[in-house]
Amino acid sequence: MPEMTRRTTLCAAAALAAATPAARATAQTATPAAAPEAPLFGAKIWKLGNGLTVAYVENRRAPVIAQYLYYSAGAGEDPAGRSGVAHFLEHMMFKGSPHVPSGVLSRRVAREGGNDNAFTSRDVTAYYQQVEASRLPMIMQMEADRFAAALIPADELESERSVVLEERRQRTDSNPRARFQEAFRAALWGPQTWPGRPIIGWADEIRAITRDDLVGFHQHFYAPQNATLVISGAVPEDQVRALVEEHYGPVPTRAVRHRDRAAPPTAAHEPRLVTREPQAREALLLRAWMAPSLTTPRAEMSLPLEVLAHLLGGGQGSRLHAALVETGLAVSAGASYDSEAYGVTEFMVYAVPRRGVAPERLEEAANAAIGGLLQDGPTEAEVARSIRQLSAGSLMALDSFGAAPRMLGGVLAVGLPADVVEYWPSRIRGVTRDQVIAAGRAVMGEAANTTAWLLPEGA
Template identity: 75%
Template structure:
């Protein structure tokens, strides 16, 4: 499942914010004056408290519509899979829908659907989360059912094999059937190593999915699905007093129990492979990916995390970015971009990609990418580029306020990896404080270091 964090939640909104100004993207517009900057205030004004069993509860009240969203985050994802059993966290996510003492197999989703709501779950590298969206008066129903499987999921042994087939089919459809998806999976393994926690696929390697047992999933559940390792985030039309009473009534009954926190090996300090070239007969177009091992908000030089977000935006986020100007506008590539997400439990990566225009030699495109990055590292970005990146990113944050699922995803994502809610609540203010010098320093610290992997996906005839 895709990794869902503040940055990925805001990416689309930031793109929308930038779109009206696309025609002026190359203009060297000055930064907004301090007088035009709105006073700093939290994006969501969320309130949080803790139950006696250790469960953290967060409320982001929102009266725009008479609906609520409930998200339950566990601080364990694919990176917590035991050695040789990649895919356990994701497989368990599937099995959590197989019933609990008071909710029969499949009944959870059926009851939510009957109420006109929807529910689902996702597993990322760092978290597993279960969520529902319903009319506000039905909040007690979804809290009661979620608390029931939190306290005592059944994980029926007679359902394991049929669900294993579902997981394997999911892998076939999302990864094995796509040349690009297979390449991206192999690239991540080349960067980090195929058996390291950052290098394993969240869904798991096929042979390891086939080896997962019910005992593996039960052990993962017992180890990580404990109240002190979970965060409940509710957003929508509910007040604090009501939520406090409901949380105590339903989740307060989940017994506290010992459980393990994250205990990962240190991420590799150097790439597993410096270069990866894959030729695929089913690939329709070539793809270049370069990735550097990078710090995050929780590991390494954490002060570089926010400047790296700004750098990724000005380097490769749509029209007006350096890569678009150097590659797309010159006819070398049909698309190009950069990405970085500092909200990770441990080291992360800074990534650049480009799709060459048909007939452009891979060596020529790669040289152009490297030259663009080298120029930026040598001279640094302009003040106007940094200001534009800050404006577009913070505009995305404000637009995200209108998204119903934004608050719980953003808040739950940071809290579940050990970061404070202020990382989300005051992100625009922190972003405005990023300077050109900080962006230049962070870019040089990461992209000038020999800690990267270059990968090419090439059509068979290339």
């Protein structure tokens, strides 16, 4: 399943905020004098004796409960030559544990009217269930059972490998845009670096994964000291604490292999990539710069880069929309950046040219818009507008029942404090125009980058 993070949650909410008349009117008003700000969720956070971090957000808007268990290991921890191990293990975690036979966890949750799933990102692997609140003990018992001792049965390995390979064929190999985006990351970072490998894995390496690889990954990373449990819903805190202690307290500690990623490259593997695809129906321009995150030494640039991404490519009113879409050169254009990655990340822009527009013309116009922004900087009004819309997006995201566990779990699992989420609106409001200019020039003006085109064959 695709990863759901604070970034994706807030981006969707910020886009909705920008699109609604009421939100636009709010965004045009002056920001009132700041009062002491309440946390977004007011999460209660504690640790068990075995090292497991627990976060709880009480939410009584509906009689339901959500449980998310994050492991601080993702595709970035895949062994060399074995890309896809973290994702493959995610699949095998549904194949049974000592007291829960293969497939039973999902069937029990479905029988109770709930839902469950899992996702793997570059930085985390997470498993979650949403059920009626009184069923919390049931899902805790089952999740803790596979946490402590997943079976990873050898007789189900090959059938699940076929499932993973079919997932890759459907999501990537049969999709020209997905193939291009995978090749683009490999061009920027290198195909065998931890940022450049696909999360699902290269097909030949998926075929080479052994049960020992999966068992080793589980033993090295699936330990209480390397996990974060996030629960949100309509159960009193004292009951949650007692249930967590009962079900997760006995999970034994074990030696943990902490993240030990190789230093990222300092130069782009391929500064330019052009892919011609007979199956592509429209062209796509991508450009990405290597960028710091909140977990790197240059963390002070992260929040200004979030504001920069919004004012450059955050929908209507952004620089790229004005320069490319409103002029008729592109049907869509935007920018993205994730400050909460573990280690280096990318600052990316994209554009889809309107039919009949030459790629060179669109690229030149995009570069001119970026160059003008770097040279002169954004206006104070642009910075203020982006901050207001991003702040509004964070508040609108609270309406989603799964927002708290996704947003809190994602930051806690990469070693960031909960305050990154809880006080994000006030932190983003503290970003200045000068900080945005400095961060933009440091990244988009100086950092290694790759420009890539996906072109329909014959274009």
